[in-house]
Amino acid sequence: MTEFLDDPAIRWVSHSSHWGAFDAGVRDGRLIGVRPFRHDPQPSALTGAIPDAVHAGSRITTPAVRRGFLERGAASREARGRDEFVAVSWDEALDLVASELERVRSTHGNEAIFGGSYGWSSAGRFHHAKTQLNRFLNTIGGFVGQIQNYSIAAGLTLLPHLLGSTQACSGPVTSWGSIARNGGLVVAFGGLPDKNLQVAAGGPAEHAAPSAIRAARAAGVEFVNISPLQADIDDGIDAEWIAPRPNTDTALMLGIAHTLLTEGLHDRAFLDRYCVGYDRFEAYLAGRTDGIEKSAEWAAAICGIAPATIRTLARRMAATRTMITMTWSLQRADHGEQPFWMAITLAAMLGQIGLPGGGVAFGHGSISGMGTPRTEIASPNLTAGVNPVKTAIPVARICDMFLHPGEAYDFNGRHCRYPDIRLVYWAGGNPFHHHQDINRMRTALRRPETFIVNESWWTATARFADIVLPATTTLERNDVGACGRDRFIIAMKQAIEPLNDARNDHDIFRGLAERLGTLRAFTEGRSEMDWIRHLYETAREQASRRQVQLPDFDSFWEREFAEIEPPAADFDLFSDFRADPDGARLNTPSGRIEIYSDTIAGFGYDDCPGHATWLEPAEWLGSSQTGAHPLHMISNQPRNRLHGQLDDTALSRSGKVGGREPLLINPVDAAARALADGDIVRVFNARGSVLAGVRITDTIRPGVVQLATGSWYDPSDPARDGSTDKHGNPNVLTIDKGTSRLGQGPIAQTALVEVERAADAPPVTAYDPPAIAPGAKR
Ligand SMILES: Nc1nc2c(c(=O)[nH]1)N[C@H]1C(S)=C(S)[C@@H](COP(=O)(O)OP(=O)(O)OC[C@H]3O[C@@H](n4cnc5c(=O)[nH]c(N)nc54)[C@H](O)[C@@H]3O)O[C@H]1N2
Ligand SMILES: Nc1nc2c(c(=O)[nH]1)N[C@H]1C(S)=C(S)[C@@H](COP(=O)(O)OP(=O)(O)OC[C@H]3O[C@@H](n4cnc5c(=O)[nH]c(N)nc54)[C@H](O)[C@@H]3O)O[C@H]1N2
Ligand SMILES: [Mo]
Numbered sequence: 001m002t003e004f005l006d007d008p009a010i011r012w013v014s015h016s017s018h019w020g021a022f023d024a025g026v027r028d029g030r031l032i033g034v035r036p037f038r039h040d041p042q043p044s045a046l047t048g049a050i051p052d053a054v055h056a057g058s059r060i061t062t063p064a065v066r067r068g069f070l071e072r073g074a075a076s077r078e079a080r081g082r083d084e085f086v087a088v089s090w091d092e093a094l095d096l097v098a099s100e101l102e103r104v105r106s107t108h109g110n111e112a113i114f115g116g117s118y119g120w121s122s123a124g125r126f127h128h129a130k131t132q133l134n135r136f137l138n139t140i141g142g143f144v145g146q147i148q149n150y151s152i153a154a155g156l157t158l159l160p161h162l163l164g165s166t167q168a169c170s171g172p173v174t175s176w177g178s179i180a181r182n183g184g185l186v187v188a189f190g191g192l193p194d195k196n197l198q199v200a201a202g203g204p205a206e207h208a209a210p211s212a213i214r215a216a217r218a219a220g221v222e223f224v225n226i227s228p229l230q231a232d233i234d235d236g237i238d239a240e241w242i243a244p245r246p247n248t249d250t251a252l253m254l255g256i257a258h259t260l261l262t263e264g265l266h267d268r269a270f271l272d273r274y275c276v277g278y279d280r281f282e283a284y285l286a287g288r289t290d291g292i293e294k295s296a297e298w299a300a301a302i303c304g305i306a307p308a309t310i311r312t313l314a315r316r317m318a319a320t321r322t323m324i325t326m327t328w329s330l331q332r333a334d335h336g337e338q339p340f341w342m343a344i345t346l347a348a349m350l351g352q353i354g355l356p357g358g359g360v361a362f363g364h365g366s367i368s369g370m371g372t373p374r375t376e377i378a379s380p381n382l383t384a385g386v387n388p389v390k391t392a393i394p395v396a397r398i399c400d401m402f403l404h405p406g407e408a409y410d411f412n413g414r415h416c417r418y419p420d421i422r423l424v425y426w427a428g429g430n431p432f433h434h435h436q437d438i439n440r441m442r443t444a445l446r447r448p449e450t451f452i453v454n455e456s457w458w459t460a461t462a463r464f465a466d467i468v469l470p471a472t473t474t475l476e477r478n479d480v481g482a483c484g485r486d487r488f489i490i491a492m493k494q495a496i497e498p499l500n501d502a503r504n505d506h507d508i509f510r511g512l513a514e515r516l517g518t519l520r521a522f523t524e525g526r527s528e529m530d531w532i533r534h535l536y537e538t539a540r541e542q543a544s545r546r547q548v549q550l551p552d553f554d555s556f557w558e559r560e561f562a563e564i565e566p567p568a569a570d571f572d573l574f575s576d577f578r579a580d581p582d583g584a585r586l587n588t589p590s591g592r593i594e595i596y597s598d599t600i601a602g603f604g605y606d607d608c609p610g611h612a613t614w615l616e617p618a619e620w621l622g623s624s625q626t627g628a629h630p631l632h633m634i635s636n637q638p639r640n641r642l643h644g645q646l647d648d649t650a651l652s653r654s655g656k657v658g659g660r661e662p663l664l665i666n667p668v669d670a671a672a673r674a675l676a677d678g679d680i681v682r683v684f685n686a687r688g689s690v691l692a693g694v695r696i697t698d699t700i701r702p703g704v705v706q707l708a709t710g711s712w713y714d715p716s717d718p719a720r721d722g723s724t725d726k727h728g729n730p731n732v733l734t735i736d737k738g739t740s741r742l743g744q745g746p747i748a749q750t751a752l753v754e755v756e757r758a759a760d761a762p763p764v765t766a767y768d769p770p771a772i773a774p775g776a777k778r
């Protein structure tokens with residue numbers, strides 16, 4: 001990289017991304033390299049992949065319409081994902097989209113338009129594609145949306161009932177500084193994977209967590225990594241590794257709680273003063289309600305950890321200042337509410353919630369900035385406005401909605417009905433990346449009459465659309481980058497001209513708003529730079545009301561970043577509640593921590609009762625289904641990408657095995673199948689099959705395999721549902737079901753599979769753009 005840094009012909013342009021801020025090096029209208037933001041102590045390698053992504057062959061080069069849709073409209077929807085595309089002009093494409101929107105809203109009403117459009121979009125806060133789409137749709141009468149997110153759907157729904165807010169999982173949470181100064185032990189369920197700490201929505205300009213974790217270790221804090229994967233805590237931290245069966249952490253924690261109870265190590269005074277419902281939980285723990293004591297032996301039989309290990313850990317947690325931190329992944333599993341509820345219950349029994357460096361939190365290992373909180377101010381953000389349509393579905397119930405219009409479902413105490421969707425518009429998300437059971441989704445996505453996608457690359461979602469509109473990448477436009485968990489606001493300056501025929505999402509919706517007569521409401525008369533200035537100045541004004549001074553817009557734009565001073569003090573979650581439980585009561589019905597929730601119990605859900613409970617997941621290593629599919633698949637976040645973003649780059653490809661996503665497998669399981677490192681295997685279950693490349697390692701628990709998310713879905717026969725994905729997208733294998741009737745969250749971490757050597761290994765073609773026929777009228 002260094003040889004070009006001094007080249008005087010290179011122009012360096014300030015920019016940012018979900019994985020960090022950087023300067024983009026531009027020569028002759030091309031992005032040729034990046035150099036990391038100078039105030040970033042540990043820049044992510046992901047920024048280095050940006051030039052590859054921007055200039056990838058998989059960029060969409062023209063507005064395109066599926067041939068069947070062009071000729072026969074909605075009647076051709078069965079051909080979605082099978083048809084060829086025809087190139088059209090921007091005017092033709094926008095006319096067609098506008099007339100489809102008009103047709104659907106005048107015939108069926110706005111409740112037939114699905115604009116939830118879940119997805120991370122880009123870091124720039126003005127050109128945030130999903131918000132631009134939602135804002136535009138609001139001007140034409142609204143749309144059906146999605147609530148919660150794929151990351152922490154169950155947690156976001158559960159925690160307000162127990163703790164009165166979502167803060168314990170959305171942050172800020174207890175700071176690493178406090179843990180270093182006051183803590184003794186960090187028990188990390190799901191570990192603290194450094195791969196995840198590269199990322200935060202809107203741009204982590206300062207990657208502060210990895211060094212803060214190392215500093216806590218250097219200060220003498222000890223770490224326990226409770227995860228099927230040893231690599232979930234960096235080697236340098238020297239953590240003890242306890243590897244339970246996946247999705248059995250609730251049973252493990254019950255075993256720990258039982259030890260605390262029988263050895264009198266639980267804090268009765270804390271439970272009495274700060275919590276409600278402990279006695280009802282204790283009756284369950286001790287087996288008074290169901291005749292089963294949740295002893296260490298009972299837990300061991302479920303989670304596969306020796307009773308002595310469970311007891312030792314319980315005593316150690318009680319003997320020192322302990323922080324229980326849990327990654328979000330644990331609630332992306334069947335009954336994912338339970339591990340979160342049980343972690344809170346266990347922390348309450350230890351009596352350390354609200355003490356410096358102790359207690360419980362969710363996500364220290366999930367995303368940058370969770371344990372390195374900054375002064376709380378609002379970031380620059382585009383608002384979507386008011387949606388006249390009040391119907392929104394739990395985020396991960398999209399396919400149920402398409403497949404079962406009008407049907408009833410339960411959600412967080414409410415009885416709801418799925419709307420009847422005719423038109424789907426996606427911008428800034430990739431359901432073929434994020435949603436479970438892709439083969440089921442292929443069927444579901446053929447139900448609506450019209451499917452429109454704005455994308456920069458030919459993702460599987462774009463390939464499944466009727467109308468595809470090519471969007472610019474951030475480097476092709478001006479914006480402001482800001483993340484609610486980071487101290488820096490970054491000027492994202494346009495580095496290159498829009499490539500090919502791409503347009504900004506904002507300009508796409510401007511063109512549609514013009515056609516539908518809502519231009520003024522959509523743009524409010526502002527240009528791109530007017531908007532960026534406006535968003536920044538609004539945030540600056542709000543900050544100054546909280547005694548945080550930011551430079552004016554012109555100074556910010558010239559200096560290229562604005563900095564919020566780091567907070568002087570450590571932060572401890574719930575310290576105010578601990579100091580004054582009456583004055584700072586929680587926003588729960590009791591004002592206390594609800595170990596037993598009357599509200600949730602009152603919903604009468606057998607899949608989410610009134611206190612933390614061990615409930616068998618739909619599939620797990622203790623189930624009867626292990627005969628045909630004996631391995632539990634973990635599909636966690638990828639190290640070399642953000643979800644599906646950046647997959648078409650040398651960096652992401654460098655991590656693959658034989659061009660496929662690596663499948664981590666224990667030597668015992670590999671030997672039983674006569675597999676060697678580097679083999680291409682077929683990973684399968686009743687829902688589908690994918691090819692992957694074998695990586696044998698004893699850093700994974702026997703019986704568990706790991707296949708990270710993000711390799712672009714690449715069906716060997718795109719015309720047929722159920723054909724093998726050649727590339728290793730785990731969502732071909734995952735289950736499309738809600739965590740429970742409470743949270744209805746996605747359950748990607750619950751899936752059994754079998755693995756065998758692949759009979760043949762056709763080449764990966766996911767990055768090859770589809771053939772596009774020239775349009776007649778061009
Ligand atoms: N099996 C399994 N599945 C999972 C998970 C898991 O752990 N396991 N995790 C889940 C989680 S936590 C999440 S958050 C989701 C993530 O799911 P998504 O957020 O849908 O994944 P991304 O790949 O980030 O999709 C963003 C898309 O927006 C496009 N894009 C970027 N910038 C722009 C732009 O300016 N304009 C337009 N129009 N498009 C743009 C990108 O090219 C990309 O295709 O996945 C979920 N799915
Ligand atoms: N590099 C990179 N970083 C990312 C992302 C990315 O795509 N790439 N995505 C970002 C997003 S959108 C999100 S929401 C966060 C998600 O953050 P997380 O949900 O925390 O991320 P994961 O990597 O899915 O899970 C963390 C670890 O939990 C372990 N685990 C899985 N199931 C179980 C279980 O049942 N029990 C136990 N004890 N451990 C289990 C896995 O081994 C896994 O490595 O990550 C963010 N960070
Ligand atoms: Mo996420």
